Each structure stands twice: as structure tokens, then as C-alpha cells.
Amino acid sequence: MVVSLLQLSSYVAFAIFIVAVLAKWRQWSSMPIHLRWELYPVPHEPEHEHGGSYFEEFNFWEKHREKNHLNEMKELFTELLFIKRVFDFKRQFWFTTYPFHLGIYLILAWFALLFVGGLTQAYTGIAIPSAHPWAQLIYYLTLLTGSLGIILGTLGCIGVLLYRLSEEDMRKYSAGLDYFNLIFILVVYVLGAISWLSFDRTFTTAQAYMTAMVSFSSAIPQLNNIILAHVILLELLWIYIPFTKMSHFVGKYFTYHKVLWEDEPNLRGSEVEKKVREVLGYKVTWQAPHFTAGRTWAEEATKPSKVDVIERWEP
Amino acid sequence: MKDKTRIEDIGKKGQMVKLREEDLMELPYPYNQPDMEPKFTEPKDEWRERYVTDLDGYIAINIPVKRPETKEEEERMVRRFLEGFKRLLTKNDHWTFLQPLLLTLEYCAKCQACADACPIYLASGKKEIYRPTYRVEVLRRIYKKYIKGKSDFVSGKIDLNWDTLAKLAEVSWRCTLCRRCEQRCPIGINNGLITREIRLLFAQEMGFANKEVHELGTVQHLKVGSSTALTPDGFKDIVEFMEEEIEEKTGKKIKIPVDEKGADFLLIHNAGEYLSWPENPAAFAILFEEAGISYTLSSELVGYDGVNYGVWYDDMQLARIALKHTEAARKLDCNSIVVGECGHAHKAIAVIADRVVADETNVYRQSCMPILWDIVKKKKINFDPEKNDFPVTLHDPCNMVRLMGVVEPQRKVLRALCPQFREMSPNGVYNYCCGGGSGFAIMQSMNFPEWRNKVSTRMKLKQTMDAFKDCIDPSINKMLCAPCSNCKGAIRDMFSYYQVPQKTSTYYTGLVEFMVNAMVDLEEPYIEWEFH
Ligand code: SF4
Ligand code: SF4
Numbered sequence: 001m002v003v004s005l006l007q008l009s010s011y012v013a014f015a016i017f018i019v020a021v022l023a024k025w026r027q028w029s030s031m032p033i034h035l036r037w038e039l040y041p042v043p044h045e046p047e048h049e050h051g052g053s054y055f056e057e058f059n060f061w062e063k064h065r066e067k068n069h070l071n072e073m074k075e076l077f078t079e080l081l082f083i084k085r086v087f088d089f090k091r092q093f094w095f096t097t098y099p100f101h102l103g104i105y106l107i108l109a110w111f112a113l114l115f116v117g118g119l120t121q122a123y124t125g126i127a128i129p130s131a132h133p134w135a136q137l138i139y140y141l142t143l144l145t146g147s148l149g150i151i152l153g154t155l156g157c158i159g160v161l162l163y164r165l166s167e168e169d170m171r172k173y174s175a176g177l178d179y180f181n182l183i184f185i186l187v188v189y190v191l192g193a194i195s196w197l198s199f200d201r202t203f204t205t206a207q208a209y210m211t212a213m214v215s216f217s218s219a220i221p222q223l224n225n226i227i228l229a230h231v232i233l234l235e236l237l238w239i240y241i242p243f244t245k246m247s248h249f250v251g252k253y254f255t256y257h258k259v260l261w262e263d264e265p266n267l268r269g270s271e272v273e274k275k276v277r278e279v280l281g282y283k284v285t286w287q288a289p290h291f292t293a294g295r296t297w298a299e300e301a302t303k304p305s306k307v308d309v310i311e312r313w314e315p
Numbered sequence: 316m317k318d319k320t321r322i323e324d325i326g327k328k329g330q331m332v333k334l335r336e337e338d339l340m341e342l343p344y345p346y347n348q349p350d351m352e353p354k355f356t357e358p359k360d361e362w363r364e365r366y367v368t369d370l371d372g373y374i375a376i377n378i379p380v381k382r383p384e385t386k387e388e389e390e391r392m393v394r395r396f397l398e399g400f401k402r403l404l405t406k407n408d409h410w411t412f413l414q415p416l417l418l419t420l421e422y423c424a425k426c427q428a429c430a431d432a433c434p435i436y437l438a439s440g441k442k443e444i445y446r447p448t449y450r451v452e453v454l455r456r457i458y459k460k461y462i463k464g465k466s467d468f469v470s471g472k473i474d475l476n477w478d479t480l481a482k483l484a485e486v487s488w489r490c491t492l493c494r495r496c497e498q499r500c501p502i503g504i505n506n507g508l509i510t511r512e513i514r515l516l517f518a519q520e521m522g523f524a525n526k527e528v529h530e531l532g533t534v535q536h537l538k539v540g541s542s543t544a545l546t547p548d549g550f551k552d553i554v555e556f557m558e559e560e561i562e563e564k565t566g567k568k569i570k571i572p573v574d575e576k577g578a579d580f581l582l583i584h585n586a587g588e589y590l591s592w593p594e595n596p597a598a599f600a601i602l603f604e605e606a607g608i609s610y611t612l613s614s615e616l617v618g619y620d621g622v623n624y625g626v627w628y629d630d631m632q633l634a635r636i637a638l639k640h641t642e643a644a645r646k647l648d649c650n651s652i653v654v655g656e657c658g659h660a661h662k663a664i665a666v667i668a669d670r671v672v673a674d675e676t677n678v679y680r681q682s683c684m685p686i687l688w689d690i691v692k693k694k695k696i697n698f699d700p701e702k703n704d705f706p707v708t709l710h711d712p713c714n715m716v717r718l719m720g721v722v723e724p725q726r727k728v729l730r731a732l733c734p735q736f737r738e739m740s741p742n743g744v745y746n747y748c749c750g751g752g753s754g755f756a757i758m759q760s761m762n763f764p765e766w767r768n769k770v771s772t773r774m775k776l777k778q779t780m781d782a783f784k785d786c787i788d789p790s791i792n793k794m795l796c797a798p799c800s801n802c803k804g805a806i807r808d809m810f811s812y813y814q815v816p817q818k819t820s821t822y823y824t825g826l827v828e829f830m831v832n833a834m835v836d837l838e839e840p841y842i843e844w845e846f847h
Contacts, residue, residue, distance in 0.1 A: 028414070028418070031406070031413055031414040032406050032410040032414075033410070034411055034412050034413060034414050035411045035412060035630070035667050035668075035670045035671070036667055036670060037505065037508060037667075038666070038720075039494055039497055039498060039717065039718065040717055040719070040720040040722070040744045042720065045720065047720070047723070050722050050723055050744075051717070051720060051744030051745075052720050052721075053719060053721065055681060055685075055721045056682075056685055056720065056721055056722070056723055056724055058685040058686055059650075059651070059679075059681070060681065061679050079501065083501055084501075085428055085499055085501040086426060086501050089429075089499045090427065090428040093426060097426070164425075167427075169427045170425055170426065170427055172322060173322065173425040174471070175456075175471035176471075177469045178425065245422050245423075245424075248424065252502055252503060254414065254418055255502060255504065255505075259415045259418065259503065259505065260497070260503050263720075266669045266673075266677060272670070273674070276670050276671070276672070276673045277673045277674070279410045280673060282407040282408075282410055285407070286399075286402060286408060286631070287399070287520050287521070288521055288522035290522065290534070290632070291519070297631075300634075301635050301638055301671065302635075305537075305635070307534050307537070307538055309522060309529060310521065310522040310523060311378070311379075312379045312381055313381070313521065315381065315383045315384075315388035315389070315391050315392050
């Protein structure tokens with residue numbers, strides 16, 4: 001089992017992506033508990049229709065607390081799949097950013113289908129394409145997701161780039177890196193589109209490459225320079241994404257679940273209370289006159305403190 | 316005219332923006348008529364010298380500043396700021412908001428879907444410095460360039476110098492922390508939080524914050540017992556005075572419970588109510604007495620003033636005050652703390668401070684609204700809605716509604732007791748701030764009230780006039796219900812500035828006043844149609 005250098009780079013890129021995304025996830029999930037900062041409507045609250053919370057009930061801690069997980073999922077998926085807030089509040093931009101994101105989702109689905117196709121070819125002996133119903137299903141779905149993904153993604157990416165450049169409000173807030181990221185993605189898309197339209201309309205080469213990948217075989221198809229460039233840049237993109245704000249698919253889980261929708265009450269004897277006890281033991285080093293050096297949060301918040309105030313802000 | 320201000324302009328010398336009448340959001344009738352609103356004024360020259368007026372000509376931070384005279388002095392100030400910024404990024408010093416802060420610094424897509432949510436941005440005629448992402452982007456660029464050491468290509472252009480610091484501090488007091496912008500963000504970014512983080516950095520590192528909020532606010536609150544300077548003895552006198560007033564007005568002899576051990580809950584009002592609107596705590600006393608509810612007030616230092624200005628700028632001051640509140644409840648063996656009609660006091664103690672209490676300090680805390688609705692729903696008192704037969708609309712205090720989810724009880728009371736109740740648009744969790752949030756209502760020095768009245772509360776004036784457009788005729792008395800002391804403070808100033816009662820016969824009051832006004836066994840109306 002000897003794999004080529006190119007294959008190896010694909011394994012490495014994918015592995016770095018996964019490890020980096022997991023590390024990002026870990027970084028966000030290992031942060032200390034913070035003060036509550038929820039924002040209503042919170043979709044898991046049973047009274048979410050009008051934005052209500054358990055505070056609408058007298059002595060809420062005596063009542064059994066219900067959570068509407070179904071509604072939370074609904075809210076999550078409408079935001080994820082349709083980018084609802086941009087649709088509602090920035091409709092014009094939605095017509096570019098939505099195809100762009102949908103293109104990415106389709107390409108991810110395409111990858112998944114190629115992967116399944118690869119496993120099918122390598123381990124069941126069913127060829128793709130072939131008359132076998134399963135092969136037919138995988139073949140046509142791959143064709144559909146791949147073509148649509150490339151078209152929507154490329155057009156969406158051009159749209160987002162032009163929008164960002166042409167709308168002053170967005171341009172003023174964008175840094176060089178924001179454009180670089182979009183151009184990087186666009187180059188990968190364009191090379192992908194050329195590869196697809198000129199050399200691999202049915203994704204046979206892509207499927208063969210994936211089959212070689214999943215079977216750790218060196219029988220990769222011959223790739224011309226354009227496809228080769230596409231594959232290499234795509235790998236670099238996979239590696240790059242988790243280290244940029246394009247990893248907002250990770251961040252978004254935390255902004256919603258750990259901040260905006262996090263309304264877990266600090267009941268006596270609860271897990272929350274335990275965590276609060278821990279953070280109150282942290283040492284504080286703020287320098288303003290109303291802080292005293294060397295104290296923990298709990299001490300600083302309860303012991304007599306200086307009440308000095310500054311008379312003037314000076315160098 | 317489109318505002319061309321760019322992010323990096325904050326670091327340049329001179330005033331960033333000049334507000335102009337013609338740019339302001341148009342108001343509805345009668346305020347769209349000529350000469351119906353006072354004009355912008357220029358800041359005095361001596362203010363320009365002593366304070367920072369280079370943002371928009373207005374002064375929120377009323378502490379004098381000494382500008383750096385040498386490069387070294389300027390660098391020293393920048394260094395101090397960056398030291399504070401680094402503390403903001405550590406879990407020891409800033410576990411309180413570390414996660415949302417970092418998420419916000421990391422992930423904004425700069426799509427601007429949040430911009431048109433902001434009442435201040437809209438009212439000003441879309442001035443760039445008031446855009447929800449403006450101050451956030453300034454901080455983000457400083458973070459990337461000066462903390463992370465990235466190039467302008469990565470961070471976007473920004474220069475960290477005296478001008479940037481001074482204007483950044485000032486611009487953090489041009490947002491009411493209403494968080495309406497955050498509702499629109501596809502990524503879930505916390506723009507409102509960043510406003511508070513900037514204030515917090517200056518306050519917790521340098522002690523630099525608005526005087527009414529810090530020195531006369533939290534510091535005085537902890538020292539004297541109330542940010543109004545009301546002492547425990549003064550508080551007891553006021554309670555006696557209220558008892559006399561109640562008897563005089565209603566004929567009812569009521570003993571208001573103070574420091575009664577073992578009551579079901581400790582009721583805490585914003586102490587501003589006792590001084591400015593005593594009819595509100597008095598109405599609570601009448602209702603709770605008539606409904607047979609077991610409660611007590613506290614005369615303990617801090618325990619009789621439910622405000623917590625720390626929620627606007629300083630985590631430690633927030634924690635100190637919140638813990639004094641729970642201590643007052645513990646001393647009286649109360650099962651919980653119930654907050655009266657004050658939005659930020661609601662959010663501060665019930666929501667934000669929920670993570671600074673543990674074990675014996677973990678006394679449960681809740682809103683008065685469900686209790687008030689319960690009185691109406693269960694008919695604990697006989698009400699006659701006909702007594703409230705005049706146009707009424709409701710202002711939703713952001714802190715109680717969007718930020719705490721107490722939405723329905725108060726409107727159920729109004730629906731039941733006010734036949735001519737009508738909603739504002741938008742309302743509920745999508746309401747607009749009164750314009751007095753995050754401390755603005757109590758910030759009264761120099762020209763800040765002018766900015767607040769012309770820009771910050773403008774949207775609420777528009778909404779109020781729109782809600783009453785079918786009965787704007789001054790011959791019809793109308794009432795705006797604002798169940799929050801701070802909102803009432805901002806509305807009082809706005810009504811006075813625009814002469815709303817005189818020109819449209821629109822008045823404002825709290826919620827419990829409508830309840831007492833509708834009580835069957837009261838001969839005289841409780842609500843008085845006078846402006847104060
Ligand atoms: S805060 Fe959210 S809505 Fe506003 S620009 Fe950033 S990503 Fe867009
Ligand atoms: S929190 Fe409110 S006032 Fe502040 S920027 Fe957002 S919408 Fe505007």
C-alpha cells in the first residue's frame with residue numbers, strides 16, 4: 001500500500017482541518033462560566049412565541065422547568081440552512097450570501113457522496129456508475145450536488161465579493177484579509193469549475209480519486225495541471241479555514257447556545273452554582289482605585305473596599 | 316447626506332461628527348411642524364478644554380481630562396489602556412464576560428444586518444459613529460493590531476493614540492445597551508456587550524467613568540445606601556410620609572411593612588421612586604395590603620434601593636451591590652427578592668447577578684409583574700376598568716422584556732383594566748429602548764441631556780405619538796405606561812423638552828397606578844393628570 005504524495009497531502013489537509021476544528025471547539029467549550037447575557041426570544045422557552053421566559057411565573061424555581069428542544073432545533077436550522085436573519089434584515093445581500101453558503105453546503109454534501117461512493121466501489125465491488133440502483137442513486141446525487149454546488153458557490157462568491165466592494169457600509173468595515181479570503185475561495189471555485197466543465201463533467205475523476213483515498217490505494221487517476229492546482233489549493237483552503245473567522249460555523253454554536261440562549265438558572269445545589277463558586281475564587285488584578293490587590297472575586301465583592309474615585313484622567 | 320466617516324478616523328484630531336437638524340429622523344405630527352423642537356447648541360469653550368468634546372460635541376464622561384503633552388505621556392496612556400485590555404482577555408480578571416467578548420471579537424461578518432435595528436443610529440440620521448458595529452470594530456481592530464500584533468491588512472486600519480482612546484471612551488456612552496441590534500445578527504454577535512466592555516475597561520483599569528454612574532452612583536450607593544443619597548433614616552421617614560399620603564388620598568390606613576422578619580419576600584424598589592414618584596411604591600403598598608400579600612421592605616443600607624448601576628459598566632460594583640441586596644433579604648429571612656418597577660434592577664439582580672451568588676448568598680430573585688397579574692387574574696381585588704377609560708399605551712423596558720423575558724404579565728394587566736389600551740409598534744421583545752438605558756436617564760450634566768433628548772429618546776417620542784395618532788388632539792388625555800423608573804426618568808425629560816403634555820395632553824406613569832386607579836372601593840381617581 002503505497003500512496004502518492006498528493007494523496008498524502010489530502011489526508012494531512014483533512015486531518016489538520018478536523019483537529020483544528022476540534023481544538024477550536026475545545027477552546028470555546030472550556031471557557032469559564034460567564035455572567036448571563038441571554039436575549040429573548042429564547043427558542044427553548046415554552047413561552048417563546050411572545051419572547052417570554054420562566055421569569056413570567058411567580059416563584060419559578062418551584063415549578064418544573066420545561067424546555068422546547070424541538071423549537072430550538074427549528075430555530076437553529078432555519079438560521080443555518082436559510083440564513084434567516086440576513087433574509088429578514090438585509091434582503092439584497094441575502095441574494096448573494098445565500099447562494100454562496102448553499103453552494104458550500106452542496107459541496108460538502110458532494111464530498112460526503114463521493115466518500116460514500118468511494119467506500120461502495122472499494123469495499124462492495126459495485127462500480128459507480130453502473131446499473132446497480134445504489135450506484136445510480138449515488139451517481140446522480142453526486143452529479144446534482146457537485147454541479148449545483150459549483151455553480152451556486154462560484155456565482156455566490158463573486159456576488160459576495162462584488163457586494164462587499166460596492167456597498168460602502170460593508171467596504172468601510174472590511175479589511176484586506178476579508179477580500180483575500182473571498183478571492184482565495186473564488187480561485188478554488190473557478191479552478192473547480194474549469195476542471196468540471198472541461199475535464200470531468202460526470203465527476204468520474206473526482207470519484208476515482210476519492211475511491212483511491214478511502215482504499216489507501218495508489219491507483220489515483222491521472223490529473224492534469226488544472227485539476228492538480230485545484231486539489232492543492234482546495235487542501236490549503238481546508239487547512240486555512242479553521243484558523244480564520246470563516247470558522248464561524250463553530251463560533252455560531254457558542255454564540256447562540258452558550259450566550260444568547262443560555263438561561264439556566266443558578267438554583268441552590270445546581271451544577272451552575274458549583275461553577276460560580278469556582279470562578280468567585282479567581283484572583284483579581286484590576287488597577288482602578290476601587291480594587292484592592294491580592295483579593296479573590298468573592299473577597300473583593302464582599303469585604304470593605306476603598307471608595308476612592310479619580311478626579312481627573314491624566315497621563 | 317451619506318456619512319463618510321471611516322473607522323480609522325477616530326484616531327484623527329478634531330471633532331468627528333457634527334449633528335445637524337436636517338439629518339435627524341423625522342418626527343410625526345405635531346412635531347413635524349415648524350419650531351416644535353429646540354435646536355442643537357454648541358458646547359461651551361471651557362467644556363472643550365476640560366472634557367472630551369471631539370466625538371460629536373457632547374459630553375457623557377463628566378470627569379475632566381488632562382491631555383498628554385508629550386509623546387511619552389501619550390504612550391503611557393496607551394500602555395495603560397493596553398494593560399487593561401489584556402486583563403479583559405484573562406479568565407481571572409474577566410471570567411464574567413470572556414467568552415462572549417472573544418466570540419464577538421472573532422466572528423463578525425461585517426454584513427451590517429444589525430445597523431437598522433438601532434434607534435440611536437436611525438434617529439441621528441445614520442451617523443456612522445452610532446452604528447452598532449462602529450465602536451465594536453474600533454475595539455476589534457485594536458485587539459488584532461495591538462494585542463495580537465497583526466498587520467493593517469489583517470486588522471484593518473487603526474491608530475491607537477490619545478484621540479482614539481478619548482473618543483472610544485466617549486462613544487461607549489452613545490449606546491443604551493438595549494441589544495436590539497443583537498437580535499438581528501446571523502452569527503449571534505454581542506455588539507451591546509462590547510459597549511459595556513469598553514466602559515468596563517476604562518472603569519476597572521483607570522476608574523474613568525461617568526460621574527453620576529460611578530462616583531454618585533455605585534460608590535455612593537454602597538457608602539450611603541442609595542445612589543439618590545437617601546439614607547436608611549431618610550428612607551423610614553419617606554415610608555411614614557407615604558402612609559400619610561395614602562390615607563389622605565384614599566382614606567385607607569395602611570402600615571407599610573419595613574424590616575418585618577419572615578415575610579414571603581423582600582420587595583425592593585428603585586429609590587428614585589420614593590423621591591420622584593412616591594405614588595408608585597404607595598400603589599404597591601395599597602395593592603399588596605388589599606390582596607393580603609406577605610412582603611416587607613428593608614431599611615438596611617443598600618437594601619432599600621434596588622438600582623444597580625454596575626450593570627452598565629463595572630462587574631465588581633455590580634457584584635458588590637447585588638450581594639448587599641441578597642444579604643438584606645437573608646437578614647429578614649425572606650424566601651426571595653421581588654423587584655418593583657425598575658427594568659435595570661430586574662435584569663441586574665435576577666439575570667446578570669445570577670452568576671455571582673452561591674450558597675448562602677443565593678437568595679432567589681424575581682419580577683413583581685407575575686404577582687401583579689395574579690392579583691388581577693384571581694380577582695384578589697375588585698377592579699372597574701371603566702375607571703381607566705382613556706387611551707393608554709405601553710412602553711416595554713428593554714431590561715425587563717428583551718433581556719429577561721418578562722413580556723406578557725404587564726400587558727395582560729393593561730388589557731384587563733384599560734379598555735382603550737393599544738400597543739406601540741414595534742413592541743414586546745422587539746421594542747425600542749426609551750433612550751435612557753445604560754445610565755443615560757440619570758446623566759444630567761452639561762449638554763448630555765440635549766443629546767439624549769434630541770437623539771436617544773427620539774424614537775420613543777415617535778412611537779408614542781404614532782400610538783396615539785387617532786387621538787393626538789390635546790383635548791383628549793392620554794397615558795403612556797412605563798413600568799420602569801429609569802424609563803420614566805428619560806420620558807419625563809423628553810416630555811419636558813418637547814412639551815409633550817402641553818402640546819398633546821400625553822402623560823406618563825407606572826403600571827400599578829392603573830391598578831389602584833381602577834379599584835372599585837376608591838372614590839377619587841388615583842391617577843392625576845399632571846406632569847411631574
Ligand atoms: S454584528 Fe452580526 S449583523 Fe452586525 S455586521 Fe457583524 S455579523 Fe453582521
Ligand atoms: S445595543 Fe441598542 S443602542 Fe446599542 S448599538 Fe445596539 S441597538 Fe444601538
